[in-house]
Amino acid sequence: MIGSNRVADKSDLPAVLLCTPAIGLPEHVLSQADTLDLAARLHAGHPELRLALRLIENTGVRKRHLVRPLDETLRDTGFTERNRVFEAEAKKRVPPVVAEALTNAGLSAQDIDAIVLVSCTGFMMPSLTAWMINELGFRHDAVQLPIAQLGCAAGAAAINRAADHCRAHTGANALVVACEFCSLCYQPGDHDVSSLLSNGLFGDAVAAAVVRGDGRGTGVRLGPQASHVIPGTSDWISYDVKDTGFHFRLNKGVPGTMRLAMPHISSFTERNGHSLPSLDFHVTHTGGPRVLDALRTDGGVPEEKLWASRRTLTEHGNIASAAVFDVLRRLSDEKPADGARGLIAGFGPGITVELTLGTWQNDDPHTLTPITRTTAATAAGDTR
Incomplete structure (x- = not known):
């Protein structure tokens, strides 16, 4: 069973x-060819260099975007400097992405009742949500929900938590922001193969999207959701937190994680009247090629339905919690038909699986008058 059946099975x-x-992508670009050359030079005497290079090539990542130039990214700095860069870059790059997301939803900052912020690559207290409220025109009574420790699964989890808020508060709107600067986790002193692989896989990005509580606009009409933690895998994806910052750790069992997750994903979709192969679209976190390969081989999902996730992985690498939003943006550009059904799926430390079923809808939000929580409650006769 996945998550709470009280949520997942409701129709x-x-x-x-x-x-x-x-989506916002930094201007500094690192190609796979540059990555391979860099790894070969920096780790020339590594006994498993050939294996690491082959693994990096097999990711299919052609390029990634970095918040800092390569020479600064490679510099060995402590946690203080890395976190200073995270805060400065977040305050620089989040505002234009948020403004675009609000425009896409046909709303303003004043229409937002809750802000869900996810990141696993830096730390701020007060949270970036408080800074956004003070500096970007959001209401001072907006609910803040910063999530810091779900890693790559956080994008899908944030969507689900935003939906929870909007369902609990009639007519409320929630903004989701994913701010991931994975390059700040580069540690030149880590020489294990999993670290070398992650150095060739992860990229930086900022993403944002609005969940409208009135159910109107263009995007995915969100339905049943589920959360699941795969037993015995809590240390498979993790951080060692040291004076130098976050040190990313991958267990050798991670590539096979999707086979462990697949029965739960299939059970969730079938319990809600669908099968994985029959869904019209898949918005899947691009953790690596094996995630997508497992959906195809073990889940029976046709390769052509994974195109958006493949393209995100190829063009941006693994951008952690921001990945599902980039995949969804690509899908939106193709304008799926009204009523198309699909799955949003995120995977991360735990091993955590976060799932949502949804239906595509095409409405122009700019022709609609926003329904706020107050007006919706009044229309429903709720005067509390």
Whole structure:
């Protein structure tokens, strides 16, 4: 069983809509050829260099975007400097992405009742959500929900938590922001193969999307959701937190994680009247090629339905919690038909699986008058 059946199996969930996301990519680009050359030079005497290079090539990542130039990225600095860069870059790069996401939803900052922020690559207290409220025009009574420790699964989890809020508060709108600067986790002193692989896989990005509580707009009409932690895998994806910052750790069992997750994913979709192969679209976190390969080989998902996730992985690498939003943006550009059904799936430390079923909807949000929590409650006769 996955998550709470009280949530996952309900067919009468209030309508909420995940609008078209916005994505921001840093200007510094690192190609796979550059990555391979760099790894060969920096680790020339490594006994498993050939294996590491082959693994990096097999990721299929052609390029990645970095918040800092390569020479600064490679510099060995402590946690203080890395976190200073995270805060400065977040305050620089989040605002334009948020503005675009609000425009996509046909809303303003004043229409947002909750902000869900996810990141696993830096730390701020007060959270970036408080800074956004003070500096970007959001209401001072907006609910803040910063999530820091779900890693790559956080994008899908944030969508689900935003939907929860909008369903609990009639007519409320929630903004989701994913801010991931994975290059700040580069540690030149880590020489194990998993570290070398991650150095060739992860990229930086900022993403944002609005969940409209009135269920209107263009995007995914969100339905049943589920969460699941795979037993015995809690140390398979992790951080060692040291004076130098976050040191990413991967267990050798991680490539086979999807085979462990697949029965739970299939059970969730079937319990809600669908099968994985029959769904029209898949918005899947691009953790690596084996995630997508398992959906095809073990889940029976046709390769052509994984195109958006493949393209995100190829063009941006693994951008952690921001990945599902980039995949959804690509899907939106193709304008799926009204009523197309699909799955949003995220995977991360735990090993955590976060799932949502949804239906595609095409409405122009700019022709709609926003329904706020107050007006919706008044229309429903709730005067509390």
